[in-house]
Amino acid sequence: MSATTTHETVAPAKERTDIVKLLLTNRTVLIIVLLLLLVGIFGGLSAAGVIAPGYNSDYLSAALINLVPLTMLALAQLLVIMSGKGGIDLSVGAIVSLAGMIFGFMHGMWGWPLLLAIIATVIFGALCGLLNGVLVAYLGYPPLIVTLATYYAMWSLALVINNQKPINTQPIQELYGLSKAVELPLIGQYLPLVPMGVFLFLIPTLLVVWFVVSKTTYGRELYAIGTNDTAASWAGINTQRTRALVYVGAGAISGLVAVVTVSQFASARPDSGVSGNGMALPAITMAVLGGVAITGGIGTVAGVFLAALLIVWLNAGILLAFEGNNGTQLQLFALGAVLIGAALLNGITNRKYSGTK
Amino acid sequence: MAVALPPPRRVEGTPRFALQGVSKRYGGVRAIRNADFTLMPGEVHAVVGENGAGKSTMIKIIAGAEFPDTGTFEMDGESVSIRSASDALDKGIAAVYQEAQLFGQLAVGENIFLGREMTSGSRIDWAGQKQRVVDLLAAFGLPESFVTRKVEELSAAEQQQVSIAKALSHDAKILILDEPSAILTDAEIENLFTAVRRLAAEGVSVIYISHRLDELFEIADVVTVMRDGETLGTFDIDDLSVSSLADLMVGGEFEASEASRHEPTNGEVRLSLKGLASGKRFHDVSLDVRSGEVVVLYGLVGSGVADIAAAAYGKQPVTAGSMELMGKPYSPKSASEAQRAGLAMLPANRKKEGMFSFQPIAFNISVGSLNLFHKFGVVMDKTKEKVVADDMIKALAIKTPSQRQKISALSGGNAQKVVIARQLVDKPDVLVLAEPSQGVDIGAKDEIHKLIDQVCDDGAAVLVATSDLMEALRIADRLIVIRNGTTFTEFERGVSQAKVLAAASGALSEGDEMQLAKGEDA
Amino acid sequence: MTAATMAPTRTRRERVLPPAITGQEYILMAVIAALWLVLSFATPGFLEPYSVQSLLWRLAPIGIMAIGMTIIMVTAGIDISVAAILMVCSVTIGKLITVGGMNFWLALLISILVGAALGAINGLLISFGRVPAIIITFGTANLFQFLGLKIFNSQTVNGLPASRAILGPGAEGRVLGVPIAFILMIVLVAIAWFYLRHWPGGRHFYAIGDDENAASLAGVNVRGRVFMAYVLMGILVGLAAGITIAGGTSTLDQSVGRGTELMTIAATVIGGTSVVGGRGSVFGAVLGALLVQTVATGVTQLGWPSQLSNLFVGIFIIIAVGADLIREQRRKAKL
Amino acid sequence: TETTTTTPSGGDTTTSAEATTGGEAAGGEFTVAFVPKIQGIPYFEAMNTGGKAAEAEIEGLTWMYQGPTTADPAAQADIVRSMIQKKVDVLIVAPNDPDSLAPILQEAKDAGIKVGTSDTDAPNSVREVFVEQATSQAIGEYTADTLAKAMGEKGTAVIVSCGETAENLNSWIKIEEETFASKYPDIKLLPTVYAGEDQNKATQMATDLMNANPDLNGIIGQCTTSAPGVAQAVRDAGKIGQVFTVGVGTPQAMLPYLEDGSSSGSILWDVENLGYLTAWAGAQLFQGKAFEATNQVSDKIKDVEFRDDTKELILGPPLVLTKDNAGQFNY
């Protein structure tokens, strides 16, 4: 534009109320709004009988069963992506498969007590993560390559370890109890039943990750290396250890997710984490939708959690609203549209408010 | 506030370039307001102002890197509008920005002509291009071998010179230089001045931004003063002096604290280097730093001053020799080791090695010593962090609304103070500072120097590595000249600029050096 | 072919550029050579003409897509939607031939146009919407997949005519025993390689990946270039779709192309292209693809359990990339 | 070709048990929902066609069909859950993962929905019927026999399977291995390879196997993607007549290969009839009618055997598709 024209973008910016600005520029707030709209609209349509009945609290809480693994892995991605330097973990799905099989052996075949088996599985996942971490942080491999390689490797290990047969012995099948829906204590009778996994796995993971990221000094180191790795090492932070640890954390979470999936499927499946489009890409998508900056240093646990919740309830709604193959296909469209829409909106408004052209 | 303005400079003939009533806003920040600026053919036109006064923004607008919100341009008498950087280049406006605009992974030879490659057919004419580059580099005494070097492998100063060479290669009518001298040594600055004078003689108009007021009197014909985004006016340099110029900038009486008030208390030796060497960077460096004294390592860039400092902080591998800290043998492998041993360091490159750009000030201060902010071993003590940050902001007079402000929204001077504050949190026994006032305006610079004295008076041992001679002379209790990667000679406080320069640039032979140093003692 | 393309750049006048063949590429060539040597002894069939021919043919589509991915990653971008684009292009060709009774070459042309269009969508959103490529292409991957499923319309494409001779792996698809699809890939690689090295436009991709802001200040049309990169990717995917179908697949179902994005990215990155942009070579990318294909083929031919082939792919990725890393670190240490 | 069906009347959220009975009161209107492993592959879409045929013929039956876009147990579970939420009357599933589905079928039953499985069973679940295309035993034997015959009962053979974890494929492979071992001692069977649901990969693997084993003269394409895949490899290699392939492939997809001899036969069953039978079985369940030992389902589907002990409803023996009869099927 010509130098003589006046910028519209500047003047009105002042008048805008902070609420509008917050809504447009803050991803988490935007997602909350979308979430309310979603539940309102689908709930309304469903109650009014425009779409199939039953988009109600019971259904929504039943759908939460998918929220558990998805959110947990998205949190794993949060840690890794936040650490910057192209941090990303394509191997989480493969770790879920492999760790799941290990868990299947320990609990389903060798009859290890449940708790011990779970702990061992988490540790195993952490070790897989450690492999990624060492290669990335200490040997300087690009995260994309390392985790792509370990993804391939662990995927095939998961297949051969029990020559591609799932483990579904009695103790494993009984695990389905872990994913059963339960009534909340005290206020429970007023609320729908909630899948137990939410309490056993999701909420603890959420709390731990939130605590580590935003309350501990380690979290500070994490933000530091993600924001400026060089400056971090000049500031006396052990960037290698800090970075390696996020991959260990991601691995540990994947190990826990392995237990979740095994209990949910009532069997340890060699392909549980890689079937279809696998678990890694959706997890990364949730993290990104939740406002985690792919360049590192920016991201919040709340954003990621809400993003996952939005998509899970959106998908659930679409299944009710649309018959036949249409429904499942539209889920793809909705995810894509929401992701791009949110990113574009926040991107444009951020530039608008910060004034950089 | 009331500072008597000298007579405005008189304008005859049509300006090469003129802008009127230009304003630019970044969100809430009013970078420049209603600025007027007139550039005559063949003049070297200085622009001065404190950090954040609006200098960079104004020239970015002239060079098409930013759009103004309001204002009109005239070039050679006709009104023009500049749509983009390339549009400006086509009109003959070339700029060297404050932040180097080079491509680290590409060779120097490619960098200089990137965007307007010389082609034979549609294919790049490497041979021809290389020839031009070699000639351009020669003007700065840079060797032919540079042509094939990756930019990321060059020192900051070398990169700066490459950017300047790039700007010169445009054969522009208007050449803009934003703080080109900030990281150059006086020798390099001389090369720059020669080039600038030659261009001016050829009728090129040069806009020259600098925080080093003294050098303006060597190079500039006229000077435009900016304050809080406004242009105060344009004056003939001859009607001004360093002090009157400084007064105009800060809009009040500015008196620099006369050379370091503090008295060296020769306490115990805190840090000592014995025959230290690091690969090709430097060798046989031996020196002691005592508590309560400021030792300055001065040398031209490439002389290895910065590397020596980095070695003491564990950021530069030591290949020979040894170090002692507080009397104990000391060989840090990492910055954290150095910190634990009681040594803190301000890195030379603020933006790359110092700033966590989009993080708050408090974050940027506490990040250097997180172990001090532990609760129960793991939890971050945010209340303590806030207290410390507020104290530092007060103590260092950092201009900011709050400790929650992002450091990227601070001016260079203030950003620099924040990074320095980071090093003070843990009250180090030894404080090492590399280029402490690089690219910082005269006011902030003075405050930083006061700060150094103060830290020193509180008993710390201070080692400063700088390539800014004025700074070296001002704060040094002992001034060690580094040349060809080794300690060449040492001066006491009060030595003359000429002698140090002679020693550093090699106009001084091994022989005279001894009695020179003696001469100082007497 | 390598010798041919590197010869001119060895000469003095072009020393401005980094060497024509980088360390990573030498290492890959060594690793691949070693693998071929071992395999030729370990399995009788490996060096049989037809074995090599089918290996080279298979290389073509992935190699062609790797060209586009390299350019994109050089600009510090990435394209996750490749698999989805491949799916749309394939089903387009399929429907045009079977339902529309269209001739293969015309269908291929349309597929290329479709690819270009989808690439253009990515390009527009990324360069003008200015949202990180990974976000946009994650999004469009879903959108395009939706589009593809709609075109499939819940049916597989059946009865594609048997022979798409010229581009196919069969005897008709070879000159002097070399698969034409492979030759096509080599030609494209050579053009891309030369363009990226010696044409201003090509160098500008590197400048953008190195420092986008600096590039636009230097007068590079950043948005236009980035846009072009994604359009080009789409075009190449459209072409690759044609080759896969020319492979003679009689039917297409909606799983077509799944996993291609990771394959292409793997090949590109193994080939030495930097994930953060500014560095990369199409030649390396093709070597990366060849390595992956060789490992997969090798495992099957050795009669090892095919489930293990991914394990070896993973291991070889680490080995090939690791060797170069160590070299780099040595070099940096010397400086 | 999307299934457009009316959902059970309006927004009432009374417990489904009531809804069901209410439904019956309304002149036997009822919904049978079928959830395939994956949508959009001809096999299940053909079942859908059969189901819709039944919808037209069977009084009061509404046929509902919805499948995931990838053969992913979790995605399939979501759909089943949404079906429960829609309070369908009968729910029949072709499980991607039998174990994971068992508990959800239990939930459905608790919600008063009649449940069954089709195409693939969920053995230890509460399903009241399993509609089976043919016994694994029969499929495995047919496949092995057809290939052996083509190979002249001697030489080397290999199985190119698909998903490593696919229950039914693995059960067929087991039978085939046994059959070769027992009936055809002169045929050497190489270790099975897995190409996923990817026809090109199947072609590549078959090609590699032929290159590595010059004496290879028989290949089994174990699923609907690898059956044409392996035939394609033989055709490309120009080894028609030297290397023989047999597969479990859908008619239209196999026709060209059957015609040029790169495929010696495809073992399948009338998939549309399987869909019809599934719908019919659903109707039986809803109306609470017990299955006979042999059932007359429609004029096309006769003498369908029901095994009371295992609650299996078996469509009949597999049929061998050849170039002569494959053309008769439109899927």
Ligand SMILES: Nc1ncnc2c1ncn2[C@@H]1O[C@H](COP(=O)(O)OP(=O)(O)OP(=O)(O)O)[C@@H](O)[C@H]1O
């Ligand atoms: N990219 C930006 N975003 C927001 N505000 C900006 C930006 N650039 C400059 N500003 C605002 O404009 C003011 C003037 O900036 P400018 O860079 O012109 O100062 P300056 O005179 O160059 O300072 P210095 O001497 O430190 O370079 C700054 O104080 C800042 O508040």
Ligand SMILES: Nc1ncnc2c1ncn2[C@@H]1O[C@H](COP(=O)(O)OP(=O)(O)OP(=O)(O)O)[C@@H](O)[C@H]1O
């Ligand atoms: N993203 C930003 N947001 C707000 N202000 C900014 C931003 N970027 C730059 N500025 C402002 O621009 C002014 C100059 O910053 P710039 O980056 O041009 O130079 P600097 O290195 O900060 O200052 P100096 O000239 O001392 O080196 C500063 O006052 C700063 O406040």
Ligand SMILES: [Mg+2]
């Ligand atoms: Mg500036």
Ligand SMILES: [Mg+2]
């Ligand atoms: Mg500045």
